[in-house]
Amino acid sequence: MKKKTGLVITSALLGFSLVAAGCGNSKNESASSDNKTLKVWFMGTADTVTPIAKMYEEKNPGIKVEVQAIPWDNAHDKLLTAVASKNGPDVVQMGTTWIPEFAAAGALKDMAPYIEKYPSMKAENFFDGAVQTTKYEDKTVAIPFYVETRAMFYRTDLLGDVGYPEGPKTWDELKDASKKLVAKGGAGHYALPIEAKDSIYTAIFAWQNGSELIDSNRKPQFNQPAYVETINFLKSFYDEGLSPKGTDLDTVAAFKDGTMGMFISGPWMIQTVKEKAPEIDGKWAVTTLPAKKTNTSSIGGADLSIFNYSKNPDEAAKFIAFMAEQDAQLKFYETSNSMPALKAAWENDALKDPMIQAFGKQLENSRPAPMVTEYEEIAKAAMASFEQITVGGADTQTELDKLNAKANELLGNK
Numbered sequence: 001m002k003k004k005t006g007l008v009i010t011s012a013l014l015g016f017s018l019v020a021a022g023c024g025n026s027k028n029e030s031a032s033s034d035n036k037t038l039k040v041w042f043m044g045t046a047d048t049v050t051p052i053a054k055m056y057e058e059k060n061p062g063i064k065v066e067v068q069a070i071p072w073d074n075a076h077d078k079l080l081t082a083v084a085s086k087n088g089p090d091v092v093q094m095g096t097t098w099i100p101e102f103a104a105a106g107a108l109k110d111m112a113p114y115i116e117k118y119p120s121m122k123a124e125n126f127f128d129g130a131v132q133t134t135k136y137e138d139k140t141v142a143i144p145f146y147v148e149t150r151a152m153f154y155r156t157d158l159l160g161d162v163g164y165p166e167g168p169k170t171w172d173e174l175k176d177a178s179k180k181l182v183a184k185g186g187a188g189h190y191a192l193p194i195e196a197k198d199s200i201y202t203a204i205f206a207w208q209n210g211s212e213l214i215d216s217n218r219k220p221q222f223n224q225p226a227y228v229e230t231i232n233f234l235k236s237f238y239d240e241g242l243s244p245k246g247t248d249l250d251t252v253a254a255f256k257d258g259t260m261g262m263f264i265s266g267p268w269m270i271q272t273v274k275e276k277a278p279e280i281d282g283k284w285a286v287t288t289l290p291a292k293k294t295n296t297s298s299i300g301g302a303d304l305s306i307f308n309y310s311k312n313p314d315e316a317a318k319f320i321a322f323m324a325e326q327d328a329q330l331k332f333y334e335t336s337n338s339m340p341a342l343k344a345a346w347e348n349d350a351l352k353d354p355m356i357q358a359f360g361k362q363l364e365n366s367r368p369a370p371m372v373t374e375y376e377e378i379a380k381a382a383m384a385s386f387e388q389i390t391v392g393g394a395d396t397q398t399e400l401d402k403l404n405a406k407a408n409e410l411l412g413n414k
Helices: 005-015 017-022 026-034 050-059 072-085 096-104 112-117 128-132 156-161 171-185 199-208 225-239 251-257 268-276 313-323 326-336 343-347 354-363 375-390 396-411
Strands: 037-043 064-070 091-095 143-149 151-155 262-265 284-287 297-306
Touching: 037 072, 037 313, 050 064, 050 313, 050 326, 064 072, 072 091, 072 096, 091 096, 091 313, 096 297, 096 375, 112 313, 128 143, 128 297, 143 313, 143 326, 143 354, 151 156, 151 354, 156 171, 171 225, 171 262, 199 225, 199 297, 199 375, 225 375, 225 396, 251 262, 251 268, 262 268, 284 354, 297 313, 313 326, 326 343, 375 396
Parallel strands: 037 064, 037 091
Antiparallel strands: 091 297, 143 297, 151 262, 151 284
16 A cells, blocks of 8 residues: 555545445435345455355355455555445455555444354454454454465575575574575575565564564654664675675576575465476475564465445355355365465365465464554655665664654654
8 A cells, every 4th residue: 555544535535425425326226135235345356256155155045245356456446435435345355454544444344243243253263463464453343364474485405405404493593504505506696585675574574583663552663672683684694695685686596596595485486486496396395484582474465344334234244254264265275375364274185285384384473564554654664774774885773763763753653
């Protein structure tokens, strides 16, 4: 999301006020069918969700699930229009990072009454990190649907040659393995890329070092010792020639030819490596991230919410409860390769591949980006600061003092 919530929602409300007024007559005309039709907005393609909608219809005769698939690129603006006009779906799939914005705008219904009614929605059923994405202030406004996280991809042959056949387990081992990989490989070889253009990358390492990016009182922590130490640790990979500067290097190609022994990424890269680097089949694996104080990773994915202006909120809740059950979660994994948020689903044979299981293990220790509406702008500032430190030669503490001041400004702190 690229805009500030308050300005965007307010502008949208003004711009679409006539749309809301023009919808006045449609309520009476469609009332008889709306109580039998559940409108569901999903991001992506309809073929991933339609089979599950049919499963629901079979179990609930008389209910028609109308699935509208929306490309991710258009979804945010389409949701803004729905909020402004108060005319949208009953059930909406939300990217986890969108929850604070739309919850703050009053677009998402409080799920507490429905969680009491439907056991499948209870928080203990899902990964803790996924549950954190469903909360805004003191309310639960969504239910976890699918999840993703980051883990370590590594060449088992190359890491085995330097003493780490199962991959590095700590920051110290990561640094040691990196030095040995580069020394053994020689010129043009690196250990792993440090993703300077991905804001979640520095966040992951900061969490591992015990840093809260923004504390519970909305105070940024970017100039505190734990975060400063984290940035200096990542910077050392550049300084020591263990990571390439810039983004020109093709990670998969380097992984295939052995000039890069490791990289951190999500489950989508499993199939990419298999397709683009079949020559190294059996010579690579996935494991959980190396730890400092913890081995915390990020969590993302999508949640399901009831649109606050739904004409069928009770039926919407029943549908979401169904989507939280194991049959629906596994069916969506089958149709989309998106990992289930439901912990029990991971016992199914469909997810027993060791590489997938590594992500399941990592999900046990994962967390979302700070659930504040201002975080996207803060993350951009954090990436700019990281570049100033690692490429521009800025003093770490001085630059992070500036970042912290900027974050305070964006958060409205005095």
